[in-house]
Amino acid sequence: MDTEKIKNKIKSAGLKVTPQRLAVLDALLESRNHPTAEMLIKIVQKKHPYIAVGTIYNILDTFVKHGLVEKVFTENNVIRYDAFMDGHFHILDGDEIKDFYDEKLFRMVKKYLSGVNIPDFQLEDFEIILKGKFNSGKVN
Amino acid sequence: MDTEKIKNKIKSAGLKVTPQRLAVLDALLESRNHPTAEMLIKIVQKKHPYIAVGTIYNILDTFVKHGLVEKVFTENNVIRYDAFMDGHFHILDGDEIKDFYDEKLFRMVKKYLSGVNIPDFQLEDFEIILKGKFNSGKVN
DNA sequence: TCTTAAATTAGAATCGTTCTTATTTAGGAT
DNA sequence: ATCCTAAATAAGAACGATTCTAATTTAAGA
Structure with missing residues (x-):
């Protein structure tokens, strides 16, 4: 860069x-x-x-x-x-990580959370982690 | 117990x-x-x-x-x-953790994800983590 | 009761991360 | 351009949570 x-x-x-x-x-x-x-x-x-x-x-x-x-x-x-902090999620398989972009899910959860009040807690950010198995060879 | x-x-x-x-x-x-x-x-x-x-x-x-x-x-x-693995989420503030139960959010995301196909990936589980600050004294 | 793979023990070893102290440096002030 | 100072970096020792090793014990099926 x-x-x-x-x-x-x-x-x-x-x-x-x-x-x-x-x-x-x-x-x-x-x-x-x-x-x-x-x-x-x-x-x-x-x-x-x-x-x-x-x-x-x-x-x-x-x-x-x-x-x-x-x-x-x-x-x-x-x-x-x-270093890419742009509303994406992470897919995990053991120690392997990939990004997962899904604006719709992101907006949906964000909207939902904006209407939720959690006692004694000031929400700043959220993260969604998907766990499972990569079908193909491991990606690094 | x-x-x-x-x-x-x-x-x-x-x-x-x-x-x-x-x-x-x-x-x-x-x-x-x-x-x-x-x-x-x-x-x-x-x-x-x-x-x-x-x-x-x-x-x-x-x-x-x-x-x-x-x-x-x-x-x-x-x-x-x-040891309680019952569809709850976690709220994080630094090293402090609390549980957060929200069945509606859980079902909503689950339903959404069931309709999503992620290439090369077999989804098994998901997790939602909320980050922010606890207002009151730290909880351990 | 016997048998055996599985579990546990004790403590040494590992190794990613943090810490310490001296040295260097970025960047604002002169 | 030079100076100044707090901040950043170097080097490697120290740390400490976790893993490993080899010997011993044990759970539970035969």
């Missing part, structure tokens, strides 16, 4: 632009397959071997905290990261 | 009944607050100090594999266990 665009994403989250953050967000945007922290570390370090592991964890946390990226958990508790 | 009932639950999952499994499932059914593995270990070991930590992890895995118990992940990747 265009470096300028990535810079802007980071800036508009109110964060300093550093080469490390650029590298991480770039890698995350390049790979649409919900990489784990480990996978990201490998990808990032291929281009920038000097970037420290701890830094990448730090950056991921920062991105999550500032809403640039979201965490997805698989059924075996593996953390995967997702 | 009645020991006989717990025994039957374990038996009907096709598992051998052992004192350790009874203790774990009992503890899980006693505490409706989605304990973590650590919390469960403390609870179980209070009554049965001789039960090994590894055994409890084993038992929890076995229960999950046999559908007696389900894992819930909090936003910080803490695993919590839930």
Whole structure:
């Protein structure tokens, strides 16, 4: 992705632009397959071997905290990261994840929830996770 | 809970009944607050100090594999266990979890999904997670 | 009661993640 | 352009929840 665009994403989250953050967000945007922290570390370090592991964890946390990226958990508790936060859902089969776009379902649930009052709770977001089996070979 | 009932639950999952499994499932059914593995270990070991930590992890895995118990992940990747698998949803605020019962939403989504075909995917189950903030003091 | 696969024990080992301290740096101020 | 300072990063040690290993015990069917 265009470096300028990535810079802007980071800036508009109110964060300093550093080469490390650029590298991480770039890698995350390049790979649409919900990489784990480990996978990201490998990808990032291929281009920038000097970037420290701890830094990448730090950056991921920062991105999550500032809403640039979201965490997805698989059924075996593996953390995967997702830089595309556009009202899609996740399909899980063990540790495999795929995206599932269904605007109709999204709007339906959103509308329903907007009319529901949950005592002592301020709803901010919701997530739908579909569990099952991928028929074809595993997708990574 | 009645020991006989717990025994039957374990038996009907096709598992051998052992004192350790009874203790774990009992503890899980006693505490409706989605304990973590650590919390469960403390609870179980209070009554049965001789039960090994590894055994409890084993038992929890076995229960999950046999559908007696389900894992819930909090936003910080803490695993919590839930022995009540009755079409309820989870409300998350950081590492806190509460149940949320809404039959109408459950049926609505279920019905919708039954009419949706996802390529290469065999749907088995779904989950809805609501994220936000608890207004009152944290609940554990 | 016997038999055997399955379950449990105890604690060592693992390894993804966090922490610590020193160093460097981004970006606003001068 | 240079300076300043809080924030970010480096390096690797430390941590700790979970898994693993090998020996021992046990549930439950024969």
